[in-house]
Amino acid sequence: MGRVSETEEERRLRKEEKKRARQQEEERLGRGGSASSDSVATAVAEEAEHAGARAMESHAAGKAGKGDRKERRSGGRAEEHGAEERFRYGDERADEEDRAMDSTKVAKDALALDRYDFSDITKRALLSKGISSLFDIQAATYETICAGTDVIGRARTGSGKTLAFVLPTVESIVKNNWSDGRRRGRLPLVIVLAPTRELALQVFRDFEFIAGAHGLSAACLYGGTPFGPQCQQLREGVDVIVGTPGRVIDHLERETLRISAVKFVVLDEADEMLSMGFQQDVEKILENATAEHQTLLFSATVPKWVKDLTHKYLQPGARTIDTVGEDKNRTNSDIEHNVIPCPPMARGDTLGDLVKVHAGTYGKSLVFCDTKRDANELAEHEKLVALGCAVLHGDIPQATRDATLDKYRSGKVRCLIATDVAARGLDIEGVDLVVQTHPPLNYETYIHRSGRTGRAGKKGVCVTFYSQREQSAIRVIEHKTGIKFKRAGPPQPKDIMRGVGEDAVKSMDNVHEENIDMFREAAQKIIKERGAEDALSAALACITGYTSHIKSRSLLSCFEGNTAMILTSHQGFDNVRSALGVLRRFFSAGFAGSVRGPVMLKDGSGIVFDLGEQYVKEVRDKADTLPTGLEVKVLESIPDLMENEMDIRDAEAQLRERKSFQRGKWGDKKGSGGGYGGQGGYGNGGSGGGKRNYSEHRGGSNGFQNNYQNKRTKF
Template sequence: MLPPAVPTFTTQFLLVSAEVPVDASLLVDNLGLSEETVRALKARGIAALFPIQRQVLQPAMEGTDLIGRAKTGSGKTLAFALPVVESLLAEDKARNSRKAPGRPPRCLILAPTRELAKQVASEFESVCPSLTVVSFYGGTSIMTQIDALRRGVDVVVGTPGRLMDLLDRKKLVGEKVRFVVLDEADQMLDMGFEEDMEVILQQMPAERQTMLFSATLPNWVSKVAKRYQRNPSTIDLVGEEQTGKLNEDVTLNIMQVNNHEKRQALVDLLSVYAAGGKAIIFTRTKLGADEVAAAISQQQPCEALHGDIAQNQREKTLGRFRSGDVTVLIATDVAARGLDIPNVDLIVHYDIPQDSESFLHRSGRTGRAGNKGRAVVMHTPSEGRQLGLILQQVKLASGEVIGAPSPADVMAAASRTVLSKLDRPAAGARACCCTGQHVWLQVGACILRCR
């Protein structure tokens, strides 16, 4: 019996949501953006905006405080980057200002994790290379960050803890800040940063524009917004009927497997459903992540990502995963918070999530920006009831039940991978040791020897 068809995944960088047709109003040439910004967007291959980006742009440019709510992967970072960049460029042009050493930031962005802070800073830099953008987070030298402030910056992106440290040392000065952005506000509150956020906001000028962006918007986030925003406009592209639901672009599969068979079932699962693509495997503990990574790495490039791994190593791991040098990432929930990695094809809940929020966050790492994705939940017989409750909370009656891939499934998937490689031989590659009918018998060994 042949396995289900392996999904075909696109490498397109930006897709406009299928829910809103592309029309002239979404094209970057028709948005009234500066030539510099349009040039930078087109250099990235962006010809049109997502719906939330278009809807946020005009009120944000008018100085309105905003609450932006959209599904994960909808492009909300660019949604607040564009209006901020346009305003700062217009201000620089009007004043004919030069980049003075030691200039304080005019925009402050709070993000829950170091990974997200780096991603947001990169987004700003790609939209407007002429602005000086820095990202500040723990786990790295604070003196290097202080030196950057001394040289002068335009936009600061940081985690609440490190920003608090810099403010306490009086190295980060907020007197010129005109824009404050809370990105992934629900995650920051969930991670215990509410007090830090309030202290930071209290030290910013009263006359400022505050924008809050979040994939979800529980009532307690709204309460925080009311304290620090003035008559905010809400841009809601999710709607209450979509609250707490799995992204419709993600196919959910459920696999029951005995605990002692999970490791081998995972290996086979990756062979069938993630051949040639990227996968993130979620475990409940750091030790579990290390053990699973050790097992999978014997079959294909794989690395672990959790809180005990040094920051510089975490960044190298993420870089290799984004580039495709590493195709499988084994992560804990906390380590993966805020990650925005394009073209993740498969998510595997190796350990079932603790609650519905964790389930949605894990599964939301795939099926982003209009692409299709697959999430597989592995559970033991004793975990069936707990999983059923989680699915009920996220408004899913059930997922498609699948069995562990059979040897024939794995062999067929492996043969497709080998044939695909033979169709596109790498420069200097050696011929496979197996030929003719033996390919079908020894294909698994061939992959290991020739990789």
């Protein structure tokens, strides 16, 4: 199906018609100038009732600007390889370009389903899932997509981007009667590309739910599964294709898939396509979509490659709809962002405690590791084994990965340890806690990782571990995303006991009444001998497995057997040395020798430091002997500290050095067949030649060990 040619007179009339329509729209919205980047904040409510009529009238006219697309495709090829490397490690200029995008905020009264021209079938389907209103990105894009305009949609993670393209594409197919029903061999009308198999399956389920209600069929194409069943589906005929770029390319090359009749091409998580090495595949697929179609790009961030893609493949009147806008915080506002300075050797224990406090037995936790090796090693930690953690990464067979995800969704697995390649774009309901064992090397990755929690209006917590050498990454992420990280410490024994105690109380609801009667006599005897509170406290300790002494873990360093302390004076201290002198004067030599990592308070009133657990009693014993105005006590929360303030330029320079180091580790081994075929390579070839290699990189914490243990204060 080729493009329809038009005469000069038709072209002139079309342009005049579009110009008049644009002027009328500007007058109605009370604004002047071009509206190439859509901001529909105040217009959504009054326009919702007329969306269907305008969609039907303007669909054909909205396509007319695509005739010049092929001419633009020939340009911009020279930057492809450079762009891949640039965005694999993050584009430092992306955030500046993002600021140029207009912001779209939709009034709450305009979000109700009744304000939109959804078919009755779609309304019933949404209401059956408890969906009675739209999210901002869904409301802001619906009319524009139905009107036949190409769209670049930018929204925070967890804000409903998937339904933002599922709803208008399905509604357009139904209202325009584009589908041939159940005719065997019919060609797909929609093709959606997703960076990972897991995300492709999630999008497929949404299409299966909405499109299936209308009698439309969908197929999901991804690697790691046999070609036969997929080919059979395509021979039968489908309306919607959802797939990963690699498998879609395979079908195109085998000629088992034709996309010459598609009406919509959708790139979901478009920014992640490049970071996984799919640039050439995506552009090849776009070039195969020869029919007149709409192109829709949805993403949490819009880096330069996505912008380049819009110039080459989207119609000139394409609109950018941005629900993030000028808000400095680019992450989901429902997420609490914490950082914990934690050495690698303490991360397993600290992680286990975090899961118990923030998610517990009945919540869900998602842990991100940089490498498959790190994920495997962490999953073998005794605390995480006891929690029943599961692992997800690229070396695990697809059938096992699917089964693991199903268990995680259903709650049979409560803690999932995964790599980026396996967990990008996952939309799992009810994730309470996200933990990153290292700060990522670019801020886009942080946004995607943290966005697995706090979804659909629910609250969530994201914790990032870091070592001294990774402080630059934390500083750059803060600067790029607008997040203000809260420095936190590892969970303390009282926090852990509170968390596991609440879970134990919940589990009591599952005890059968007859079993309660069987223990009643023993309970009455214990209460009589020990008292109700002591008896119940001991029982809870037994139920939760905490019968022996629980060692404390420092709030400052995460080291077990250390306690974080704070020394304050109403007169203040000039420096750390003068504060340490006070400790030497009033406490024992053993106490002074046990002090580690002193840091000045920001207001100069004192210091915080680590102390061996055995010396905490000495602090309590001598509390009354200290001079008036001088106080030493256990630190309960981390105050503002006078830590080294890192200039953003210095932080970016350090981060570039880390990226170069990692790039050297991942790219040293070049494949003889071309491209990068070693660990972390994304080239076509490698030592085996010929096959695409999207293997995960190996980086991790080697060389970034926190040297805190080797630092002792000398007196």
